[in-house]
Amino acid sequence: MKVIISPAAINGVVTANPSKSAMQRAVAAALLAKGTTMIHNPGLSNDCLAALEVAENLGAMVKRLDDGIQITSKGVQPFYDEINCGESGLGIRMFTPIAALSEQPITIEGHGSLVTRPMHFFEEVLPQLGVEIKSRDGKLPLKIKGPLQAKDITIDGSLSSQFLTGLLMAFGSVADKAAITVKDLKSKPYIALTLQIMEHFGVKVRQDNFQVFHFDKKQEYRAKEYTVEGDWSGAAFLLVAAAVAGKAEVHHLNTQSAQSDKAIMEALEKAGAEILPGVFTMIVVKNALKAFEMDATDCPDLFPPLVALAANCKGITKIKGVSRLAHKESDRGLTLQQEFAKMGIKIDLQGDEMFVHGGTGIKGNVTVSSHNDHRIAMACAVAALTADGAITIENAEAINKSYPEFYEHLETLGGIVEREELKV
Numbered sequence: 001m002k003v004i005i006s007p008a009a010i011n012g013v014v015t016a017n018p019s020k021s022a023m024q025r026a027v028a029a030a031l032l033a034k035g036t037t038m039i040h041n042p043g044l045s046n047d048c049l050a051a052l053e054v055a056e057n058l059g060a061m062v063k064r065l066d067d068g069i070q071i072t073s074k075g076v077q078p079f080y081d082e083i084n085c086g087e088s089g090l091g092i093r094m095f096t097p098i099a100a101l102s103e104q105p106i107t108i109e110g111h112g113s114l115v116t117r118p119m120h121f122f123e124e125v126l127p128q129l130g131v132e133i134k135s136r137d138g139k140l141p142l143k144i145k146g147p148l149q150a151k152d153i154t155i156d157g158s159l160s161s162q163f164l165t166g167l168l169m170a171f172g173s174v175a176d177k178a179a180i181t182v183k184d185l186k187s188k189p190y191i192a193l194t195l196q197i198m199e200h201f202g203v204k205v206r207q208d209n210f211q212v213f214h215f216d217k218k219q220e221y222r223a224k225e226y227t228v229e230g231d232w233s234g235a236a237f238l239l240v241a242a243a244v245a246g247k248a249e250v251h252h253l254n255t256q257s258a259q260s261d262k263a264i265m266e267a268l269e270k271a272g273a274e275i276l277p278g279v280f281t282m283i284v285v286k287n288a289l290k291a292f293e294m295d296a297t298d299c300p301d302l303f304p305p306l307v308a309l310a311a312n313c314k315g316i317t318k319i320k321g322v323s324r325l326a327h328k329e330s331d332r333g334l335t336l337q338q339e340f341a342k343m344g345i346k347i348d349l350q351g352d353e354m355f356v357h358g359g360t361g362i363k364g365n366v367t368v369s370s371h372n373d374h375r376i377a378m379a380c381a382v383a384a385l386t387a388d389g390a391i392t393i394e395n396a397e398a399i400n401k402s403y404p405e406f407y408e409h410l411e412t413l414g415g416i417v418e419r420e421e422l423k424v
C-alpha cells in the first residue's frame with residue numbers, strides 16, 4: 001500500500017495504542033502460568049498477534065472476549081513442533097528459551113526482516129543450559145531441543161536486551177538458585193519492563209545494577225488480570241507531530257512507566273516544545289524549535305521520531321547510539337539518512353553519532369520508501385506534515401507491525417492521509 005500524506009496542522013485528542021512490548025511479555029507470562037489470565041486493552045498489532053499464535057502453539061488456549069484476551073495455560077506443552085514468530089525480534093528472542101523449557105524438538109521460524117536478524121547468541125548460550133540448537137549460520141530457522149536447565153551463566157548484552165528478556169522469563173519458571181550475569185547490557189529499561197511484568201505475574205528477580213540477576217528460590221508464574229499500558233514508542237510520533245505542527249493530547253500514557261521510549265519527553269523539552277503533563281495524558285504544543293543533543297543508546301526505537309523532530313529544529317541535532325540501529329527491521333541509521341535526503345534533510349553518520357541538519361525546510365512532492373520498516377513509515381508521515389508538498393510513502397502498511405491504528409490516529413489529529421491500495 002502507498003499512502004500520501006499532505007502538509008497539515010495538527011489539533012486533536014487520541015488514546016495511545018497498547019504497547020507491543022508489554023503485551024508480548026504478558027502473553028509469555030500467561031503461557032508460563034498455570035490457570036487463566038485476562039489481558040485487558042490487548043495489543044492487536046502483527047507482533048502481538050504473532051505472540052498469541054506462538055503461545056497457542058506452545059500449549060495455551062487463547063480466546064478473544066469483549067473485554068480483552070483470555071489465555072488459559074498449563075505451562076509450556078507444545079501442540080506443534082514448529083512456532084513462527086512473524087517479524088518480531090522480541091518474539092523470537094523471548095519465546096526461544098521459553099519453547100526450550102519443553103523436551104520436544106521445535107523449529108522456530110519467522111519472516112520478513114527477521115530472517116536476516118542475528119540469532120547467533122542462542123548458539124553460544126543455549127548449549128550451556130543443556131539445550132541442543134542448530135541455526136542457518138546464526139540466522140533462522142532455529143531447531144532446538146530442551147529441556148532448558150537454569151544454571152549460573154554469563155552473557156553478552158551488547159547486541160540486544162531481548163535475549164536477556166527471554167532467559168529471564170524462562171529461568172523464572174524453572175530456576176531454583178541461579179544467577180545470570182550480563183556484560184555491557186544495552187536497552188536497560190526494557191529489562192526493567194520485563195522484571196516488572198514478571199513480578200506482576202508472581203516471579204521476583206533480585207538484580208544488582210542491571211549486571212547480575214539472581215533467582216533465589218523456585219517460583220511459579222501465577223495467572224492474573226493484566227492491563228496493557230499505552231505505548232510510548234508509537235505515541236512518540238504523535239507527540240512529535242504536535243510539537244512540529246500544532247497541538248495534541250494523547251491519553252493513556254503513564255509517565256511512571258518502565259518503557260524506555262517515554263524519553264521522548266526529554267527530547268521534546270530540550271527542543272523547546274511546550275509540554276503540559278497531566279495524569280496519564282500528555283499535551284504537547286508547537287513552539288519555536290531548536291536543535292538538541294540526545295543519547296538514544298538505551299531507547300533505540302526513538303531514533304525515527306527524533307529525526308522527524310530534528311528535521312524541524314533549527315540547527316544541527318546530535319543523537320548518540322546509531323550502532324544500536326544496524327539490526328532492526330532495516331538498518332535504521334542508513335534508511336533514515338537515505339529517506340530524509342529525499343525530503344531535503346541532510347543527515348551525517350559518524351561512528352555512533354547521527355547529526356541531523358534541521359530547520360532547512362522539508363521538501364514535498366517526493367516518494368519515500370518505508371523499507372518495510374514500521375518506524376521509518378511513521379517518521380516520514382510526521383515529516384510530511386511540515387513539508388512544502390505531499391509525500392508519498394511506499395510500503396506504508398509496514399506500520400501494522402507495531403501500530404495498525406497509526407494513520408487513523410494521525411487523521412483524528414487533523415492529518416490528511418490518502419491510501420492507494422496496490423491493484424492485483
Ligand SMILES: O=C(O)C1=C[C@@H](OP(=O)(O)O)[C@@H](O)[C@H](O)C1
Nearest residue numbers: 021090159160161162187190301
Ligand atoms: O524488549 C523489547 O520489547 C524491545 C527491545 C528493544 O530491542 P533491543 O534490546 O535489541 O535494543 C527495542 O528496540 C525493541 O523494539 C523492543
Ligand SMILES: C=C(OP(=O)(O)O)C(=O)O
Nearest residue numbers: 087088089090301328329
Ligand atoms: C525493533 C523493533 O522490534 P523487534 O526488535 O521486537 O522486532 C521495533 O519495534 O522497532
